[in-house]
Amino acid sequence: MTEPRRVSFRDGCLASRKAEEAAWRRHQAAAWLQAMVGSLGLPPYPSEQEFVASLRNGIVLCKAINKLQPGAVTKIITNAPSNSQPLTAFQYFENIRNFLVAVNKLKLTSFEASDLDKDNLDAGTVGKIVDCVISLKSYHEWKQAGGANGPNKYMKSPLAVRSSQIQSENVASGPSPSLKRLDLTEVDADTQTFQNLDPNMKDCAFADAVEKLQKVIVDSMLSSKENIDQDILKKVPSKLIGAVLASQLGKEQFKHLQLLSPEKLIAENEPTHCIEHPNSPIESKQLLLQAHETELLDLKKMFQDVKVNFRSLQTQFRDDMAKLGENIQDLSKAALGYNQAVKENRNLYNMLQELRGNIRVFCRIRPLLHSESISSIEHVGTDGSVMVCDPVKPQSAHKIFQFNKVFGPTTTQDEVYKETQPLVRSVMDGYNVCIFAYGQTGSGKTHTMCGPSGGLSKDYGINYMALNDLFNISTSREDVKYDIRVQMVEIYNEQVRDLLNEDRSSTKLDIRASLNNGLSNLPDAKICPVQSPSDVINLMQLGEKHRASGSTAMNHRSSRSHSILTVHVNGKDIAGNVSRSSLHLVDLAGSERVDRSEATGDRLKEAQHINKSLSCLGDVINALAQKNSHIPYRNSKLTQLLQSSLGGNAKMLMFAHISPDAESCAETLSTLKFAQRASTVELGTALANKESSEVRELKEQVDTLKKALASKELEKTTLKVKGSATTSERTKQVLDCTPPRPRRLSLENASDKARMPERKILKSPRSAVGITHDKECNTDAFRHANHHESLIQMSAACAEVLVREEEKIICTVDTVEFCQLPTEAYNLLKQSGLNTPEAAPCRSRNLRTEASCGDALSSTTKLEKIMAGTAVKKGSQLKKSIQSSIGRLIHGTERRNAQHSAQGTPTKIIASGCHNNVSPVTADIRLRRRQSLTGIPPPLPTMSRRSSLGGRSDTSSNDKRGAKTPPPVNSAAKAKRWL
Ligand SMILES: Nc1ncnc2c1ncn2[C@@H]1O[C@H](COP(=O)(O)OP(=O)(O)OP(=O)(O)O)[C@@H](O)[C@H]1O
Missing domain, CATH: 1.10.418.10 (Calponin-like domain)
Known part of the structure; x- marks a missing residue:
């Protein structure tokens, strides 16, 4: 113990x-x-x-x-x-x-x-x-x-x-x-x-x-x-x-x-x-008590210390918590900033993509069907990569392809549309968009675009969802009124057919040349306004009913044609601004190996056409990817129709469809290679087709003026024909050597090229009017040589008549002020004896006429000066101001069109260069007139007209080409020649 x-x-x-x-x-x-x-x-x-x-x-x-x-x-x-x-x-x-x-x-x-x-x-x-x-x-x-x-x-x-x-x-x-x-x-x-x-x-x-x-x-x-x-x-x-x-x-x-x-x-x-x-x-107890008291005091002291410590800890804890809160706030701000930065980054990336104009390419893998067992798709990455390996030849290298997005076999229609939606929505902002599905037969193109069974089931495809979305947006935007119309065509055996036309006997369509409006180059195709998604479903079902499909060994319901559903959207907001755009939803027919599809007879013929047109599409893509100068759009109807989307300013999205079936591995690789090549194509920058109300008003004004001009020309022609019967012969001669030519650098050149028919009328009233040749003579002489040059060249007798006629026309086109000839000029004409209207029926360029009018030269020269210095300038001022307004406000494309016209002028000049004997005075007047219309400064005496347009200034070459307008000459020289 x-x-x-x-x-x-x-x-x-x-x-x-x-x-x-x-x-x-x-x-x-x-x-x-x-x-x-x-x-x-x-x-x-x-x-x-x-x-x-x-x-x-x-x-x-x-x-x-x-x-x-x-x-x-x-x-x-x-x-x-x-x-x-x-x-x-x-x-x-x-x-x-x-x-x-x-x-x-x-x-x-x-x-x-x-x-x-x-x-x-x-x-x-x-x-x-x-x-x-x-x-x-x-x-x-x-x-x-x-x-x-x-x-x-x-x-x-x-x-x-x-x-x-x-x-x-x-x-x-x-x-x-x-x-x-x-x-x-x-x-x-x-x-x-x-x-x-x-x-x-x-x-x-x-x-x-x-x-x-x-x-x-x-x-x-x-x-x-x-x-x-x-x-x-x-x-x-x-x-x-x-x-x-x-x-x-x-x-x-x-x-x-x-x-x-x-x-x-x-x-x-x-x-x-x-x-x-x-x-x-007692003492012991006292001691004990004292000890306890001491201990109690100690404990009290300790308690106080603990209390103080606790308080300081509490304060510290509060401070720490406050600091932690601040840190968390900073962190959340940083996180928010980071998210915004990521978002901006994505937007900027998209903008960059748009500026670069690349086609966006998505790849969709269809699930294995019952008859298929082995998949050739090794891996589908979330970053848009897909790895393919031929299971039949496992020793062959794994091939990896990169796209903007890859949808695996389990992806739903909604998920696919979600990625497509932003592109579709930009249609409502005035962008042209083209979405097309490419891939071998049976790979799921129709499933993606139209839904299972070609859109006849409830699991709708992109076509329906896109239209539905457009309707939703149009109803949600209260300040803009949208008009949505639908066209649906197919290309079957290299023929374009209207799918919405109930009359199946007249469904064949011709493709017309179009510069900027996508499939509106099918003006004869039926265009149906749609008000609701149910309208769309009805139309799509009608189209699907008419679309050519047939059974092959590879797809029991194979599309035998390329189908193109076009949605035209016109929007007008309360401020009067308008937007025009179109969405093309293309379900291509699938490429097929004839031995595998076992196609014979009609099916074989279809397959050949399908493969040919897809091959042409491949050629176009290749040429675009290599930035060739020539793009073979005209090799097939498909590429012709898609030309504006492939080579224009539309936003493009391509769905490359592949089948996971091991037996289709070769086709899969071919599709993926095609798609990858397509992704390198650089398109033009997508542009919104928007017009402000101001531009639209100006355009309308120009249209009205053009119409007025045309009617007045008709009127004038009728009047002139009456009084110019005697000069028909001379006029005929003039016409023989001066074929009609378009007005250069006129307001019409700056206007929409789509208005060709109207322009034709203006250029050639003769054909439009259908009057006799003599009558045409006067009209053409007046129009093509224009009023000022005609005045200089015509005889004294006819000058007055023409001046009066000119006054009438200009008065209607421009302003009264412009058409009123200065008194000085008019008096000069009178004094020179050229004031007999009946004696001036012919065109001024005729040298014989010029010779007979030699006595009137000095007066004419004076008149020329006055006209050039006053009346012409006055008249052109308004045109110039309109033109400059249009130049500022009209869309860039139109400005380019105007430039094209301007650049095209020399060619026209050369073409009409047979008139080498044209009067230098006429040429000078013409130059001045051009200057008044275009704002281009007058050429130096040594400069040819071509050089004034930015061409070469080599006068000798100008001479060689036989430029229509010679360098300006001084009045003495002119007088000499005229004598
Ligand atoms: N994502 C998918 N999910 C389920 N089934 C699909 C899918 N894609 C395609 N299919 C089925 O595969 C079969 C072939 O599809 P589809 O007809 O769309 O191919 P296609 O590429 O349009 O063929 P073709 O070029 O011959 O017209 C159909 O039975 C379709 O239902």
């Missing part, structure tokens, strides 16, 4: 300490008794009950004291034999009484007989019994030591003595002298004696006192078996005493004692300075 743990006062465990000490003393007492009388059957550390029980009959005690002092107890009542009655407590009391008498005789610590009564057991009574045994033990040791150091050296510590003394008042009559000597409270007599001695005696007495004190303490330590290092005894006695006392009663209480000298220590031991004994219950 291990020793109980010893706890000091500093730990505030006084009670525990006392219990330990009591147990320790019981152990010592029991051990000594057993050593004296033999085993008592007690454990090494007996409890109070065990200890008292072993002594209750007094036998052990009597035996022990007899060993110390033989015969101290003469008669010991021992235990009765086992068979007899057990002894009563009273019989044993005899032993106790005898023992206590013997103890008192030896003047040892005693106790009361009742202390052994088990009913009265408490810490105090057992302690007295233990003290008694310990004192016997000390006495025994003292005796064994030979009884040196006086008769009472066996006594235990003074504290114990004092305690015993107080508690044994009833047993002993009073404290024994020896006890009194050891009790520090009873030192008065000794101290007084000490002070009365002479100094030498005092020294001796002091030394003796110190020695005594030291001995007492050592005895006490030894008796209480305190675990003190033996070396401590060799140290300074005062410190030793202080250390011992501090260890016994607590450092705080006895600190001052450590500093005391022996004298002071003795003085301290005066009755007034009596050292408080901790064993006193």
Whole structure:
């Protein structure tokens, strides 16, 4: 069994300490008794009950004291034999009484007989019994030591003595002298004696006192078996005493004692300075209370500290949370910014794509059908890549193709449309869009464009969804009014057929040349207005019904023609701005290997046409990809129809359809290669076909003016015909050498080329009017040479007439101010005698006419100058202003058209270069007129007319080409020639 743990006062465990000490003393007492009388059957550390029980009959005690002092107890009542009655407590009391008498005789610590009564057991009574045994033990040791150091050296510590003394008042009559000597409270007599001695005696007495004190303490330590290092005894006695006392009663209480000298220590031991004994219950409790109070204070302090710490932690936590919140806000801002940046990046990428004009290419893989088992598609990447490997030849390299998007076999129609939607929606913003499905037969083109069963099922394809979307947008945009119309044609065996025409006997269509409006180059195709998606479904079903399809070995419902559904969208907003665009949805017939499709007869013929037209499409794509100067659009009807989309300014999307079937691997690779080549084609920048109301108004104005001009020309022709019968012959001659030619650089050239028929009327009223040749003569002479040049060249007689006619026409076309000839010019004409209208029926370019009019030359020259300087300029100002307005506002394409016209002029000039003998005056007038219309500065005298248009300025070459208009000459030279 291990020793109980010893706890000091500093730990505030006084009670525990006392219990330990009591147990320790019981152990010592029991051990000594057993050593004296033999085993008592007690454990090494007996409890109070065990200890008292072993002594209750007094036998052990009597035996022990007899060993110390033989015969101290003469008669010991021992235990009765086992068979007899057990002894009563009273019989044993005899032993106790005898023992206590013997103890008192030896003047040892005693106790009361009742202390052994088990009913009265408490810490105090057992302690007295233990003290008694310990004192016997000390006495025994003292005796064994030979009884040196006086008769009472066996006594235990003074504290114990004092305690015993107080508690044994009833047993002993009073404290024994020896006890009194050891009790520090009873030192008065000794101290007084000490002070009365002479100094030498005092020294001796002091030394003796110190020695005594030291001995007492050592005895006490030894008796209480305190675990003190033996070396401590060799140290300074005062410190030793202080250390011992501090260890016994607590450092705080006895600190001052450590500093005391022996004298002071003795003085301290005066009755007034009596050292408080901790064993006193009240004092112990006070100490305990103090310890608790101290501990409480400590705890309070600690609590305060914890509180402060907690508060600071709380503040810190709040700060941290605030910082964290700020950081999160920053992060979310950054994330938002990042998202916006990504979005902008995507938009910019799209814009870049649009600017580059690339065709967008999507690839769609159809799922394996029942009859197919092995797939040649190895991998479909989310980044638009697809990897193909021929399962029949696994050793062949894996081929990877990259597209804008790849749709796997499980992709739904909706998912496909979602990616297509932005393109479709741009139709409503005025862009032309073309979406076409390409791929081998049975790869799913019709499924994508029209839906399963060619649009007859509910799982609609792009065609229907696109139209539905357009309707949705048109209803959601309240400020724009849209007009949506639909055309549907097919190309079957190189014939364009109208699919919406119920009359199947007249469905064949001709393709007309068109520059910018996609499939509107089929003016004869039926165009149906649609108001709702149900209209669209009806039309699509009608078209599908009429579309050529047939069964082949590869597709039981194979499309045998290319079908083209065109949606025309015209929009007009509340501000009057208009937009025109078209969406072409093309479901191509599939390429097929005839051996696999087992096509024969009609099917074979169809297959050949299909393959040929697809091959032509491939040629066009190749030529576009290589940026060849010649693109073979005219090689097939398909490429002819798609020309404006492939080579124009439309947005293009191609769906490359592939079959995963291993047997179709070769076709799959061919389709993918075609699609990849197509993706490298750079189209022109997509342009929105929008017109502001201002431009539209100007265009309308121009149209009105043109119409007015045409009607007035007719009117004028009728009038002139009446008065010019006599000059028909000369006019005929003039006409023979001057074929009709288009007006160059006129307003018409800047207008829409689509208005060809109207322009023809203007250029050639002769054909439009259908009048006699003589009558035409006057009209053409007037129109083509134009009024000013005619005035110069015509005879004096006809000049006036023409001037008047000119005035009439100009008056209707431009303004009244413009057509009114200046008075000066008119008077000159009069003076020159050229004022007979009847005498001027012919065209001015006739040299013979010029010769006969030689006398009028000077007047004519003057007139020319005046006309060039005043009337012509005045008249042209308005035209010029209109033209410049149109030039600023009209679409770039139209401006280009105007440039084309301007560039085309030299060719026309060359073509009409047979009239080398044209009057230089006429040429000059013509140049001035052109300048007035185009704003191009007049050429330098050395410059040819061609150079003024930006062509070469080499006059010799000009001459060689026989330019129609010679360099201007001065009036003297002109006069010479005319003479
Ligand atoms: N994505 C798909 N999901 C389910 N079935 C599909 C898919 N694509 C195609 N099919 C089916 O494959 C078969 C052939 O499709 P489809 O007729 O659309 O091919 P095609 O390319 O138009 O052929 P052809 O050029 O001969 O007209 C049809 O039965 C169709 O339902």
